[in-house]
Amino acid sequence: MGQMTDQTPETGLRFMKMHGAGNDFVVIDSRGRGGAAMVTPALARALGDRNRGVGFDQLAEIRDSDQADFVLDFWNNDGSRAGACGNATRCVSDYVMAGAGKKAISLVTQRGGLAAVRLPDGRVSVNMGHPQTDWAEVPLAGAVDTLHLPLPGGPVAVGMGNPHCVFFVEDAEDVNLPQLGPRYEHDPLFPERTNVEFASLIGPDRLRMRVWERGAGITLACGSGACATAVAAHLRGLTGRKVALELDGGVLEVDWREDGVWMTGPVAHVFDGWLSPDYLAQNA
Numbered sequence: 001m002g003q004m005t006d007q008t009p010e011t012g013l014r015f016m017k018m019h020g021a022g023n024d025f026v027v028i029d030s031r032g033r034g035g036a037a038m039v040t041p042a043l044a045r046a047l048g049d050r051n052r053g054v055g056f057d058q059l060a061e062i063r064d065s066d067q068a069d070f071v072l073d074f075w076n077n078d079g080s081r082a083g084a085c086g087n088a089t090r091c092v093s094d095y096v097m098a099g100a101g102k103k104a105i106s107l108v109t110q111r112g113g114l115a116a117v118r119l120p121d122g123r124v125s126v127n128m129g130h131p132q133t134d135w136a137e138v139p140l141a142g143a144v145d146t147l148h149l150p151l152p153g154g155p156v157a158v159g160m161g162n163p164h165c166v167f168f169v170e171d172a173e174d175v176n177l178p179q180l181g182p183r184y185e186h187d188p189l190f191p192e193r194t195n196v197e198f199a200s201l202i203g204p205d206r207l208r209m210r211v212w213e214r215g216a217g218i219t220l221a222c223g224s225g226a227c228a229t230a231v232a233a234h235l236r237g238l239t240g241r242k243v244a245l246e247l248d249g250g251v252l253e254v255d256w257r258e259d260g261v262w263m264t265g266p267v268a269h270v271f272d273g274w275l276s277p278d279y280l281a282q283n284a
């Protein structure tokens with residue numbers, strides 16, 4: 001399907017529902033408006049409500065770019081902005097590539113320029129850029145060793161354009177995620193809050209990972225979290241640079257190459273819908 005045209009709050013907005021390994025998104029295509037955005041924090045919060053809105057883990061808005069094929073912005077379902085979202089990047093790249101008849105594409109996020117490619121098997125890979133391992137970049141509240149944070153269990157802090165706190169545990173299935181996730185999301189060590197991952201080694205270069213996302217809670221998969229966990233596992237000497245991660249919603253593959261951290265997985269475009277002018281006016 002091509003680009004969505006005539007998108008205005010006055011005439012109503014078309015949206016797409018997509019998911020990558022069960023990490024689900026509402027996507028609004030705002031191209032053709034000279035780079036102007038239409039999503040507001042109030043609209044993101046309203047749409048993110050699974051009872052009164054559409055429901056999603058993240059909302060992604062596509063905008064025009066003069067440096068790349070498109071700009072992509074991310075919102076969590078609590079209305080906060082996310083600097084990175086690997087799975088939405090893969091899903092949206094697939095849609096833009098299909099519309100443009102391309103197999104490779106460039107985009108700009110808050111993090112900077114990224115690249116994505118479609119593989120012959122239909123999966124999409126994105127280069128999420130270089131990991132951030134300096135405390136100030138993650139960011140953390142002070143100068144601590146990011147490989148062994150001063151928290152119970154000594155987790156690893158890694159930035160992928162958004163903050164991650166990765167715990168290596170004996171068995172990720174045993175972790176009380178609803179309790180520990182919010183506890184570390186709001187730990188004062190992370191001034192911008194953090195995404196929280198629990199991972200265990202289940203085979204050579206194979207990890208089981210469960211995630212609590214900043215601003216979204218438990219999700220079935222988190223692409224940037226898979227990247228951060230693979231980087232942390234390699235830095236801790238647990239794995240090589242190429243790792244498969246089993247998440248609740250499927251398997252993501254991460255390859256930490258010279259040019260950045262590549263993340264590969266499935267994409268799905270489920271349905272399209274339309275937001276009425278009345279709904280948009282009520283939630284502007």
Ligand SMILES: N[C@H](CCC[C@H](N)C(=O)O)C(=O)O
Pocket residue numbers: 023057058076081082083084085086087088162163195213214215216219221222223224225
């Ligand atoms: N699900 C996303 C990550 C969202 C991150 C967001 N929860 C935040 O950083 O606030 C992914 O595939 O990378």
